[in-house]
Amino acid sequence: MSGTDVHQLAAAYALDAVDERERAEFESHYPTCAVCRPEVAGFRETLSQVAAAVAVSPPPSLKANVMAEIGNTRQLSPLLPESVVDLATHRNAKQRMVRSLSIAAALIVIAVGAFAVGRHSGAGSGYATAAAAVFEQPDARTTPLDKTDAATGAGAASASIKVVWSPSDKKAVVVGDGLPDPGPGKAYELWLVDGTGAHAVRLLDKAEGRQVRRVVDVNGEPTQWAVTVEPAGGVDKATGPIIFAGAV
Amino acid sequence: MLRNALRRRGLDDPVVDDVRDPLGVLLRRAGRGDQSAFAELYDSLAPLLYGIVLKVVRDPSQTEEVTQEAFVELWRLAPRYDDSRGSVRSWAATLAHRRAIDRVRSEQASRDRIEREGQKRPIQTDDVDEQVVLNIEGTRVRKALERLTEIQRQAVELAYFGGHSYREVALILDVAEGTIKTRIRDGMIRLRDELGVAT
Numbered sequence: 001m002s003g004t005d006v007h008q009l010a011a012a013y014a015l016d017a018v019d020e021r022e023r024a025e026f027e028s029h030y031p032t033c034a035v036c037r038p039e040v041a042g043f044r045e046t047l048s049q050v051a052a053a054v055a056v057s058p059p060p061s062l063k064a065n066v067m068a069e070i071g072n073t074r075q076l077s078p079l080l081p082e083s084v085v086d087l088a089t090h091r092n093a094k095q096r097m098v099r100s101l102s103i104a105a106a107l108i109v110i111a112v113g114a115f116a117v118g119r120h121s122g123a124g125s126g127y128a129t130a131a132a133a134v135f136e137q138p139d140a141r142t143t144p145l146d147k148t149d150a151a152t153g154a155g156a157a158s159a160s161i162k163v164v165w166s167p168s169d170k171k172a173v174v175v176g177d178g179l180p181d182p183g184p185g186k187a188y189e190l191w192l193v194d195g196t197g198a199h200a201v202r203l204l205d206k207a208e209g210r211q212v213r214r215v216v217d218v219n220g221e222p223t224q225w226a227v228t229v230e231p232a233g234g235v236d237k238a239t240g241p242i243i244f245a246g247a248v
Numbered sequence: 249m250l251r252n253a254l255r256r257r258g259l260d261d262p263v264v265d266d267v268r269d270p271l272g273v274l275l276r277r278a279g280r281g282d283q284s285a286f287a288e289l290y291d292s293l294a295p296l297l298y299g300i301v302l303k304v305v306r307d308p309s310q311t312e313e314v315t316q317e318a319f320v321e322l323w324r325l326a327p328r329y330d331d332s333r334g335s336v337r338s339w340a341a342t343l344a345h346r347r348a349i350d351r352v353r354s355e356q357a358s359r360d361r362i363e364r365e366g367q368k369r370p371i372q373t374d375d376v377d378e379q380v381v382l383n384i385e386g387t388r389v390r391k392a393l394e395r396l397t398e399i400q401r402q403a404v405e406l407a408y409f410g411g412h413s414y415r416e417v418a419l420i421l422d423v424a425e426g427t428i429k430t431r432i433r434d435g436m437i438r439l440r441d442e443l444g445v446a447t
Contacts, residue, residue, distance in 0.1 A: 008429055011436035014342075016349040017407035017414045041334045042447040046440040047408060048341035050393075051300045053386030054409075058298035058315060063290055066316050070286060070323040075279070077327065 010036045014043035032149055077197040130215040131173045137166035143225055143246045150241035156180050159210075161244045163190070163225045165218055174204060176212030182229045188212060189234060191242075193224040203234035222248050271336035272329075279326035286323055289336075293322075296337060297344040303409045304348035314351050318344040345408070352411040392442035400435030403428055 006029050012018050013026045030036035134140055145161045158178035165172035174190055182188055188204040202216040204227075227244035271292055277285035297318055302311045321343050329339060393401050399421065406417045418428040440447070 008433060011433040012407070012414045012429060014436065015404065015407040015414075015432065016346055017412065017417065017432065019413055019415070038447055041338075042440050042445050043436050044334055044342050045338045045445045046436065046443055047345070048296070048335070048338040049443050049445070050389050050408070050439070051303075051341050051345070052296055052337075053389035054303050055295035055299040056302055057295050059312065062298070062312055062316060063287070063294065065312075066290060066319045067283065067287060069316065069320050070283065073320055073323055075281065075327050076324055 007033070007035050007039075010039040011043055014040050014047060074195070077193065077195070127213055127215060130171070131213070134164055134166045134169055134171050134173045134215060137169050139168050140164050140166040141248065143248050145225055145227060145244035145246035147244055148242050151243035156243075159244075161212070161227055163246070165222065165225075165248065167221065170218050172201070172216050172218045174202075174212055174214045174216060176204070177210065179210050179212060181210075185232050186229050187232045187234070189228050189230040189238070189240075190214075190216065191226040191228065191238060192218060192220050192222040193226055194220050194222055198226065198238060200234065200236055200238075203230070203232075224248060269331065269335050272331055275326055275329050275336050278323065279329060286326070289322075290319060293337065293340050294319075297340060300341060300344045301348040304345065304411045305351055310351065314347050315344065318347045321347065349411050388443070392439055395442050396435045396438055397431075399423065400431050400438065403431045404435045404439065407432060 006026065009018060009022060009026050010030065013023065013030070016023075018026065026036075030040055141164070143163045143165065145163065147156070147159065151159065159176070159180060160178060161174065161176040163172050163174055176188070179188065190201040190204055191198045192201045193199075199220060201218060202214060204212045204214055224245060224247050226238075226242045228238045228240040228242055230238065230240055271289060274285045274289040274292070278289055294315075298311065298315045301314045301318065302308070305311045305314055318340075322340055325343075329336070333339070334342075393405075396404065402421060403414075403417050406412050406420060407414060410417075412420065414428050414432055415425055417432070418425045421428065423431070
């Protein structure tokens with residue numbers, strides 16, 4: 001979709017008058033577009049007013065059916081901002097394939113990097129050994145996290161975080177590079193996102209030397225990883241915006 | 249004052265913003281698993297959602313089914329409601345409309361398949377007129393729609409209530425795709441401005 005064309009779709013999209021491909025394309029565009037996002041919101045508000053003109057009371061039995069069904073329906077996690085959902089939803093199959101092909105390469109690079117920095121990064125003497133143990137697990141999977149729009153500030157452009165998680169080992173290695181200083185009294189915090197919500201995994205260090213090297217315990221089955229900036233003491237519930245996220 | 253009134257009703261959510269959109273209070277409570285709050289929300293939203301789905305889907309028994317799906321979706325997603333992206337009514341209407349559209353599109357797809365296999369006409373035309381002549385109530389909305397050009401109004405109605413994609417609308421109205429995109433956009437902008445929706 002060309003740059004001028006895509007903005008034209010806000011109205012058709014709000015009307016659900018686009019095909020599936022256009023819908024997917026537009027949904028990966030408009031949440032971050034200063035023109036389209038407010039336009040979509042305005043059109044939707046408009047349409048809800050138009051729709052109010054055709055409001056009809058449903059049969060009374062519908063309420064009982066709805067209430068019965070919600071009683072058996074799990075709610076989604078409250079923390080997940082749209083950015084994380086969108087990242088998970090819109091990562092297309094091609095990217096996924098490229099990603100999985102690059103896992104082996106990434107593993108090697110991280111392993112080498114881990115041994116190289118483990119000794120002098122202040123991450124603790126056990127880091128290199130613990131990281132190597134995770135990498136050696138056959139089920140270890142690498143998730144390069146995507147930067148969200150909230151990742152701003154000096155040097156954020158070159159920042160990267162990868163998480164290598166082994167379900168059998170119940171451990172993950174967090175490898176961050178080029179990370180900006182989170183600010184005085186702040187630190188990076190890693191979150192495990194699953195069907196029940198977002199759980200604090202571990203407060204990462206202050207990214208001294210712009211790096212993070214940690215082996216963390218993982219009790220759960222993440223569907224996504226997320227990283228926020230939090231008070232240095234750590235929090236149980238995220239307060240900062242998600243700056244990195246990736247679907248496992 | 250408003251806050252006290254809310255408190256008397258047992259709606260003691262401290263978020264001041266919620267006062268602007270009372271349904272936001274209910275949705276937030278529903279988002280914490282409060283089923284009685286959801287029941288109240290249902291009462292406020294049911295005519296809106298059922299009306300939208302009925303207009304698009306037409307068939308009453310399917311309309312009930314789709315409306316129910318929309319409400320269950322609303323329940324599931326309640327913890328993720330973000331008031332910076334619009335009012336509860338607008339969000340719920342969007343959910344319901346999307347569900348209704350998905351239903352008619354998948355039905356259409358299977359009908360088209362059957363018709364292609366039977367070597368019949370590829371595009372249905374019989375219900376077009378009916379959909380163009382929509383009986384829209386509500387003086388304010390009707391007046392706002394009257395401010396649109398004929399083609400803008402038809403395009404918006406065919407898309408929103410008829411459930412047609414802009415390409416189908418272009419075919420129905422016999423206008424170029426590029427033109428219909430512009431008409432839809434112009435029509436929506438005028439409608440928004442006529443209804444005084446803040447942007």
